Amino acid sequence: MKLITHNMLTSKCLKGVMTGYPLAINATDVKITEVDFNPEFITRVIPKLDWEVLWHAANSIGHSEGLPKSIEPKFEENEDFLKKAHKILLEVEIEEGHLTCPESGRQFPISKGIPNMLLTEAEVQ
Amino acid sequence: MSKRPEHQAPPEVFYNEDEARKYTQNSRIIDIQAQMTERCLELLLLPEDIPCLLLDLGCGSGLSGSVLEENGHMWIGLDISPSMLDVALERETEGDLVLADMGEGIPFKAGCFDGAISVSALQWLFNADKKSHRPVKRLYTFFSTLYASLSRSARAVFQFYPENESQLELLTTQAMKAGFYGGVVIDYPNSAKAKKFFLVLMTGGSGPLPKALGADEVEDNIQVKYARREAAKAARGKPLKNTKAWLLEKKERRRKQGKETKPDTKYTGRKRSGRF
Numbered sequence: 573m574k575l576i577t578h579n580m581l582t583s584k585c586l587k588g589v590m591t592g593y594p595l596a597i598n599a600t601d602v603k604i605t606e607v608d609f610n611p612e613f614i615t616r617v618i619p620k621l622d623w624e625v626l627w628h629a630a631n632s633i634g635h636s637e638g639l640p641k642s643i644e645p646k647f648e649e650n651e652d653f654l655k656k657a658h659k660i661l662l663e664v665e666i667e668e669g670h671l672t673c674p675e676s677g678r679q680f681p682i683s684k685g686i687p688n689m690l691l692t693e694a695e696v697q
Numbered sequence: 698m699s700k701r702p703e704h705q706a707p708p709e710v711f712y713n714e715d716e717a718r719k720y721t722q723n724s725r726i727i728d729i730q731a732q733m734t735e736r737c738l739e740l741l742l743l744p745e746d747i748p749c750l751l752l753d754l755g756c757g758s759g760l761s762g763s764v765l766e767e768n769g770h771m772w773i774g775l776d777i778s779p780s781m782l783d784v785a786l787e788r789e790t791e792g793d794l795v796l797a798d799m800g801e802g803i804p805f806k807a808g809c810f811d812g813a814i815s816v817s818a819l820q821w822l823f824n825a826d827k828k829s830h831r832p833v834k835r836l837y838t839f840f841s842t843l844y845a846s847l848s849r850s851a852r853a854v855f856q857f858y859p860e861n862e863s864q865l866e867l868l869t870t871q872a873m874k875a876g877f878y879g880g881v882v883i884d885y886p887n888s889a890k891a892k893k894f895f896l897v898l899m900t901g902g903s904g905p906l907p908k909a910l911g912a913d914e915v916e917d918n919i920q921v922k923y924a925r926r927e928a929a930k931a932a933r934g935k936p937l938k939n940t941k942a943w944l945l946e947k948k949e950r951r952r953k954q955g956k957e958t959k960p961d962t963k964y965t966g967r968k969r970s971g972r973f
Contacts, residue, residue: 576750577773577793580809585802585842593806607791613748613771620750620848648743662771686782689797689804691828696801697838 573687576661578629579621581687583673583680586697592673594625595680599633599669607662614654614661618647621661630660701860707826712778720758721784727760730816733893734764737814737854740882740897740907743770749811752846754799754855755818757781759790765814766791773797773810777821780870788819800835802842812851813843819857819896823864833871840875840898847900853877878903885911908928940968 583592623643630636639656647653671680671687678695681688698809702711719728743749749770755760756774758781765772772792776782784795797804800822822839823832843853859865865881872879877898885891886909897906936942942967958964 573795574793576771577795578807580773580846582804582806583797584806585804610748610769610771613750616748617771619748663804684783684786686779686786686794686796689795690777691798691801693827696829 573666573682573685574662575629575664575666576617576621577687578666578671579626579661581671581689583671583676583678583689585689585691585697586637586673586676586678586695588617589673589675592688594622594629595671595673596669597629597632597666597669599666599682601666601668602633603665604663604681609657609658611651611654611658614658615648617661618643618657622653624670626660630664633664633666635660635664699849701820701858702826707780707824708821709777714780714783717758717778717780717784720781721788727798730760731764733856734814736791736884736893736910737761737816737856737895737938738764738768740854740895741812741814741852742811743906750809752803752805752813752843752902753792754803754813754815754820754843756785756792756794757818759785759788760791761814761816762790762792762821763788769876770835773805775803799839800830800832802838803846804842805846807845808848810847810851813847815853815855815857815905817858819855819868820859820864823860823867833867836868836871837874840872843874844877844900848897850899850901852879852900853898855898857894857896865894872896872898873909875898882909883912884909887911915943935963 578595578597581595583589583595586592627636627639627641630639640653641658644650644653665685666682667685669682671682672678705711751765751770751772752775753765753772756762756776757778759774762772762774774785774792774794775797776794777796777798779796782796785794787857795804799818822836824830825832847853869880877900879896879898882895882897884895890910890913936946945961948958948961
């Protein structure tokens, strides 16, 4: 699972959970894969992200080094910033571990890089 | 037993390893999936040459995702079948994958996607595979959470195989209830094989539905139907039995075969008077 997905994933489908965001990450295996850098896409996606959540997610898996704590003004022209954002959003992948819902404490396992968001009958709204 | 996969088993059971394998090896399936994804993208009306973040619902082995990649978009895929997602991993698609059930809702926060596509997945939602499943409720949950996760003015396009009219109606009602505008576009409506259904949903105001492919003659749908029936009759050739036309034709045929035939007169094929 890439951190861009984590930045958008919620557990709001659980019964009784209002926002279910952000999910806490507990990673046991993190891998880095190279992805082509596309500055246009990163520029477009940054306004949609919750940067604070991204920073904390990166921090919790030990990849926050050198990552600014907030979005820099005029980031569109700052290639260095875009490259850092690209790396953390698309290249860092959580292979094994689990996500935890901040409200209910329900854990969602991540295996082979795929988070399992399936609910049981009792958990469906 | 019906041939429709959704009648045979729940999706996570039906798409087992064998079935999932087909989606990497069968070039016909791959071809069709790619074509339908292209058409979905066309109907999505994304701004040109801008990389977008798309949601692929029922992404399966990532065949549709590959087409999205080719067009320069980033995608996140949802699917309920672990075997299909395993195949997607093997194919090393660029998109990110999530194991989830669409009917339980789309687990993403509001406004993140520039569009959503789905190829041959929506029909699974009509099923009640578990005792607790209520298809209508699942459809509504699906559409309302999808609506929330799309950015304003984004579209969602679903290619699917409805079984009957009432399914179409159910779909559109639930989608409208969730706040979408739009409707169903039917490509090649007069062809049994090439006919394809696309549910095109729009957020943020209604716009005209895109034009369907190969549907120029639909305006006079009923007339076309009758014209075809007449043409079929003419092609079959034989006039109704025991009529004068039928008799004349029969005599003509016999003459051609060189058999002895009485000449045609004003009495040929005429009813006898009651006196006889």
